[in-house]
Amino acid sequence: MAKQTAVLLKAALKLSNRERARLAASLLESLDIDLGEEYDHEIQRRIAEIDRGIVKPIPWEKARKMIFGP
Secondary structure, eight states, rough: OOOOHHHHHHHTTTSHHHHHHHHHHHHHHTTTTOOOOOHHHHHHHHHHHHHHSOOOOOOOOHHHHHHHOO
16 A cells, blocks of 8 residues: 555544545545446435444454454
8 A cells, every 4th residue: 555545544534424435425426437327326325324323333353353354
């Protein structure tokens, strides 16, 4: 990971869950890749679930261990 990217990631991780979700959505939109309308709806649904407290995000380190193992 480039140094500038690491600095940006460190700053982004200090944002609230809601702000990080919105930032992630904005970054994906900036890629100018048509992921389809269904993808957009799914992202908005997930952001709304976080905003309403229905879903509690987990830290990336924990998620990474769940996905890839220790």
